Amino acid sequence: MKEIVFLNKNANNWKEFEALLVSKSDNVDQLGDLYIQLNNDLSYAKTFYPNSKVTAYLNDLTIRAHQKIYRTKKEKKGRILQFWREDFPLAIYKTRKYFIYSLLITIISASIGWLSAANDETFVRLIMGDDYINRTEASIAKGDPMAVYQSSDEMSMFLGITMNNIRVSFLAFVFGIFFSIGTAYILFGNGIMVGSFSFLMYKHGVLLHSMSVLMLHGTIELFAIVVAGSAGILIGNSFLFPGTYKRSVSFTKGAKLATKIVVGLIPFFIIAGFIEGFFSRYSHMPIYLKTLIIGGSATLIVWYFFIYPIKINKKLNSNGKSIHN
Numbered sequence: 001m002k003e004i005v006f007l008n009k010n011a012n013n014w015k016e017f018e019a020l021l022v023s024k025s026d027n028v029d030q031l032g033d034l035y036i037q038l039n040n041d042l043s044y045a046k047t048f049y050p051n052s053k054v055t056a057y058l059n060d061l062t063i064r065a066h067q068k069i070y071r072t073k074k075e076k077k078g079r080i081l082q083f084w085r086e087d088f089p090l091a092i093y094k095t096r097k098y099f100i101y102s103l104l105i106t107i108i109s110a111s112i113g114w115l116s117a118a119n120d121e122t123f124v125r126l127i128m129g130d131d132y133i134n135r136t137e138a139s140i141a142k143g144d145p146m147a148v149y150q151s152s153d154e155m156s157m158f159l160g161i162t163m164n165n166i167r168v169s170f171l172a173f174v175f176g177i178f179f180s181i182g183t184a185y186i187l188f189g190n191g192i193m194v195g196s197f198s199f200l201m202y203k204h205g206v207l208l209h210s211m212s213v214l215m216l217h218g219t220i221e222l223f224a225i226v227v228a229g230s231a232g233i234l235i236g237n238s239f240l241f242p243g244t245y246k247r248s249v250s251f252t253k254g255a256k257l258a259t260k261i262v263v264g265l266i267p268f269f270i271i272a273g274f275i276e277g278f279f280s281r282y283s284h285m286p287i288y289l290k291t292l293i294i295g296g297s298a299t300l301i302v303w304y305f306f307i308y309p310i311k312i313n314k315k316l317n318s319n320g321k322s323i324h325n
């Protein structure tokens with residue numbers, strides 16, 4: 001192929017690629033596809049036109065392309081770290097008032113569950129199911145009220161519980177589109193279960209023991225569900241109360257912020273599921289070990305969800321970055 005034919009055949013592709021290099025686009029896939037074609041063209045040019053200006057041009061373009069792709073990939077990795085270092089904590093900070101709403105719904109519903117179970121012996125069975133209550137009471141009679149955590153192998157329990165918790169948090173998030181009422185319903189049902197089950201343990205005189213086991217994983221698990229609830233309430237409120245924004249704009253902003261929260265909670269549900277699957281089954285472990293796990297979980301929550309977001313907000317404000325509440 002003559003050089004002029006080679007040039008005319010591929011010039012448009014090279015111009016497109018060069019335009020992509022000078023743009024602010026970070027589409028690595030598109031860059032990668034064109035980069036492969038560019039390398040092929042360079043190899044051909046080196047073979048048939050080794051001393052040509054076209055070969056020199058393609059060689060320079062290939063070097064610039066490699067640098068662009070490498071830098072873009074590096075920046076994407078940096079954004080992943082930035083999500084956990086800034087984006088997620090700031091999302092938690094911005095939605096702190098919705099967390100309070102979510103927490104109040106959970107506390108009130110748990111109280112209702114406790115009182116309902118105390119005044120109606122059939123209430124717990126209505127909420128938890130006869131089979132679960134029968135197995136739990138049988139375990140209590142045998143002196144191991146939390147034997148339910150030994151009903152399957154560690155890995156199966158870990159995976160099943162983790163997926164279920166993520167599912168509950170996702171429902172609490174998605175149901176927020178029903179004007180926050182859907183999220184309140186999920187939180188209310190979860191709180192009722194916690195309250196009624198707690199009374200069942202109290203009734204049989206094993207509340208302290210059962211709570212010391214449940215809170216091994218429940219410290220993170222229950223807290224994360226409340227946080228997921230705050231994301232759902234945020235979605236509903238962003239639609240109901242758009243403020244100075246158009247309703248569609250307010251809803252979009254709220255949905256993006258809420259999505260960050262739900263995605264950010266996934267590792268915490270994995271941690272809680274791991275503890276529940278591999279540690280909660282040892283219900284008679286030494287109290288100091290239980291205290292260490294529960295205390296460590298509580299410390300992580302207090303630091304990462306309360307102290308750290310405030311510090312990040314202050315830091316960015318001091319640097320001149322606007323953080324809107």
